[in-house]
Amino acid sequence: MNKIGVITIIDYSNYGNRLQNYATQEVLKSLGYEVETIRNNSYKKQKIKEIKDKFERVRSMQLNDLVRKVLHKFRYKLFKSNIEKKTRLLHEMKVKNFIKFTNENIYETSYEISPGNIPFDINELYSAFIVGSDQVWNPNFRMGSCIDFLTFAPKNKRIAYSASFGIAELPQEYIHNYSFWLSEMPCISVREDAGAKIVKELTGKDVDVLVDPTLMLTKEQWLLISKTAIHKPNKPYLLTYFLGGICPENKEKIYSIARDKNLEVVNLEDLEDEVRYVADPAEFLDYINSSAIVFTDSFHGTVFSILFEKPFVVFDRIDNIQSMSSRIDTLLSKFKLDSRKWENVKNTDDIFNIDFSHVPEILEFERKKAIDYLKNALEVKDEK
Numbered sequence: 600m601n602k603i604g605v606i607t608i609i610d611y612s613n614y615g616n617r618l619q620n621y622a623t624q625e626v627l628k629s630l631g632y633e634v635e636t637i638r639n640n641s642y643k644k645q646k647i648k649e650i651k652d653k654f655e656r657v658r659s660m661q662l663n664d665l666v667r668k669v670l671h672k673f674r675y676k677l678f679k680s681n682i683e684k685k686t687r688l689l690h691e692m693k694v695k696n697f698i699k700f701t702n703e704n705i706y707e708t709s710y711e712i713s714p715g716n717i718p719f720d721i722n723e724l725y726s727a728f729i730v731g732s733d734q735v736w737n738p739n740f741r742m743g744s745c746i747d748f749l750t751f752a753p754k755n756k757r758i759a760y761s762a763s764f765g766i767a768e769l770p771q772e773y774i775h776n777y778s779f780w781l782s783e784m785p786c787i788s789v790r791e792d793a794g795a796k797i798v799k800e801l802t803g804k805d806v807d808v809l810v811d812p813t814l815m816l817t818k819e820q821w822l823l824i825s826k827t828a829i830h831k832p833n834k835p836y837l838l839t840y841f842l843g844g845i846c847p848e849n850k851e852k853i854y855s856i857a858r859d860k861n862l863e864v865v866n867l868e869d870l871e872d873e874v875r876y877v878a879d880p881a882e883f884l885d886y887i888n889s890s891a892i893v894f895t896d897s898f899h900g901t902v903f904s905i906l907f908e909k910p911f912v913v914f915d916r917i918d919n920i921q922s923m924s925s926r927i928d929t930l931l932s933k934f935k936l937d938s939r940k941w942e943n944v945k946n947t948d949d950i951f952n953i954d955f956s957h958v959p960e961i962l963e964f965e966r967k968k969a970i971d972y973l974k975n976a977l978e979v980k981d982e983k
Contacts, residue, residue, distance in 0.1 A: 601631065601632055601633060601726060602632065602633040602634070602635065602724065602725050602726060603627050603632045603633070603634050603635070603725060603726065603727050603728070603729055603977075604635055604636075604637045604708075604721070604724070604725040604727075604728045604729070605620070605623055605624065605627070605634060605635065605636045605637065605728075605729050605730075606636075606637055606639060606728060606729070606730040606735070606746060606747060606749065607619070607620050607623065607636060607639075607730070607731060607732070607733055607735060608733045608734065608735060608740065608741070609636070609638060609639065609707075611694045611697040611698050611701065612690065612693050612694055612697055614867075614880050614883045614899060615733070615813070615897065615898060615899030615900075615902075616733055617697060617700060617701060617705070617880045618813050618880055618883075618884075618899065618903075619732045619733050619811060619812050619813050619899070620636055620701075620705055620733075621704050621705050621824070621880075622811075622812035622813045622815055622816050623729070623731065623732060623760065623812040624636065624705060624706065625815075625816060625820070626812055626815045626816075626969075626970075626973070627729070627973070630970075630973060630974065630977065630979055631979070632726075632977075634706065635706055635707065635708050635725075636705055636706065636707045636708070637707075637708050637712055637728075638707050638708050638710065638711040638712070639711065639712055639713070639744075639746055640711045640712075640713050685870070686870060689870060689873060689876055689877060692877045693876065693877045696877055696878070696879035697879055697880065699879065700879045700880045700881055704824055712746065712751070713746070714744060714745055714746055717751045721751065721752075722751075722752055722753060722756065725756070726756070726977075727756045727758055727976075727977055728749045728752045728756050728757060728758065729758045729759070729760045730747055730748070730749055730757075730758070730759050730760070730762055731759055731760035731761045731762040731763075731788075731790075731812075732760060732761040732762060732763060732790055732811050732812050733763060734763045734764070734765035735747045735762050735763065736748075736762055736763065736764045736765075736777070736794075737763065737764055737765035737766060738766075738769070738770060738773045739765070739766070740765070743773045743776055743777070745776070745780065748777075748780035748781065748783075748784060749784065750780060750783075754783055754784070754785060755785065757783070757784045757785065757786070758784075758786040758973075758976045758977070759784060759786065759787045759788055759789070760788055760809070760812070760969075760972075760973065760976075761788055761789065761790045761809040761810065761811055761812060761969070762787070762788070762789055762790065762794070763789065763790040763791060763794055763926060764789070764791070764793065764794045764797055765926065766793075766925075767793040767925045768797075769797055769801075774801065777801055778801040778802060781798055781801055781802050781804075782801075782802045782804075786972075786975075786976035787804065787806045787807075788806055788807040788808070788809045788969075788972050789806055789807070789808055789809070790808070790809065790810070790811055790926060790929070791808065791925045791926045791928075791929040792808055792925065792928075792929045793925035793926075793929070794808070794925075795807075795808050807968070807972050808929070809965070809968060809969045809972060810930075810933070810962075810965040810966070810969060811898070811899075811902055811930075812969075813899060813902050813903070813906070814902060814905075814906065814962065814965065814966070815966055815969060815970075817906075818888075818906050818907055818908075821884055821903075821906065821907075822884070822888065824881055824884070825881050825882075825884035825885045825888065826881040826882060826885060827882075827885055828875075828878055828882040828885045828886050828889075829874075829878075829882070830874040830875055830878075831865075831882075831885065831886060831889060832863045832865065834862075834863055835860075835861070835862050835863070835891045836862055836863040836864065836865045836889075836890055836891060837853070837856065837857045837860070837862040837863070837864050837865070837890065837891060837892050837893075837894065838865050838867065838886055838887060838890035838892070838893045838894070839853060839864065839865070839866045839867065839869070839893075839894045839895070840867045840868055840887075840893065840894075840895040840896075840897050840900040841866075841868060841869070841894075841895060841896050841897070841914070841916075842868060842896060842897050842916065843896050843916035843917045844917055845914075845917075846917055849914060849941070852947075853894050856947055856950075859947075860891070860951075862891055862892075865886065865890070867883065867886060883903075884903065887900070887903045887904060887907055887909060888903075888907045888909070890909055891910070891951075892909065892910040892911065892912070892950065892951060893909050893910070893911040893912070894911070894912050894914065895911065895912075895913060895914070896913065896914045896915065896916040896917075898926050898927050898930065901913055901927055901930060901931070901939075902930065905930075905934060905936070905955070905958060908955045908958070910950060910951050910952070910953045911939055911953075912939055912940075912941050912944060912950055913927055913931065913939055913940050913941065914940075914941045915941075915942075933961065933965070934957075934958055934961055935957060935961070936953075939953070
């Protein structure tokens with residue numbers, strides 16, 4: 600038996616999620632394993648809440664305080680209904696495109712698991728189980744599911760690969776379970792320095808901090824699965840990819856830069872830019888690779904800007920309830936690119952000038968570190 604079962608978030612509307620899932624699969628396949636992503640329905644209730652929250656953000660962006668006060672009650676209800684319907688239809692179209700990408704590129708199981716529904720023979724099907732990457736241990740997303748700590752598997756088959764908490768501090772109510780579940784996992788690696796600190800505090804273990812699996816594949820490997828974005832401009836363009844929205848002040852600065860440089864603006868993940876909002880992950884890769892510059896608050900938006908050597912600027916996410924910046928901070932620090940944070944930009948003319956010459960050496964080191972970790976965890980023997 601030479602098969603690995605992967606447990607991760609399965610989100611058919613998030614680019615980073617689908618691409619890290621693909622990357623994890625490909626990295627494990629390169630070590631000689633057959634790989635299946637085990638479908639896990641522990642995430643569904645939280646996803647429904649996120650969709651509702653997205654609508655509320657859209658509504659708040661569409662209506663400023665003054666307009667809310669003067670709009671007639673009936674007109675407001677009609678507006679709300681139309682925006683809600685539009686949001687739902689666009690999301691359904693996006694999900695359809697993401698599922699098509701997944702079916703073409705990621706092997707998923709035909710069955711689902713949940714804490715109360717684990718196939719009795721699951722441990723006979725796989726030689727090991729790997730949880731990661733993405734924010735599988737973020738209680739705000741996963742609600743502290745035991746599935747994400749592989750408690751259904753024998754201890755010797757539990758491996759965490761570049762798993763992320765996504766937050767710098769664990770809420771008190773999760774500490775007991777997390778401490779117990781992590782202490783029973785023999786092989787742990789995390790994606791951020793803050794995650795290593797949490798594991799140390801909970802278990803006393805020092806664990807490896809590894810790069811996100813998306814960084815394990817080369818630009819050339821990513822371009823093999825990319826496809827030309829249907830609605831990509833014919834002229835040079837500035838790309839924005841914000842998961843938490845853009846405040847008016849920063850939006851005006853971005854558009855001012857675009858005007859000064861004669862760049863069209865393409866907004867991914869923006870419901871107002873409908874044809875780009877529904878782009879699939881293969882098009883997402885092309886949008887970044889073909890852009891003149893990227894403005895983002897996204898971890899994976901930053902990752903692919905680095906891989907494709909695109910000028911980029913990172914903003915703090917404006918809708919953070921709990922800080923999720925540790926993952927981007929670790930990434931920028933690791934690749935010596937802290938100057939790309941918006942607050943560190945001194946002159947907007949400089950943002951198009953970026954030196955990536957030191958990055959390949961860092962990537963080579965980090966990729967070897969991750970492969971060595973996986974070989975050790977999986978007990979892979981190098982051929983003589």
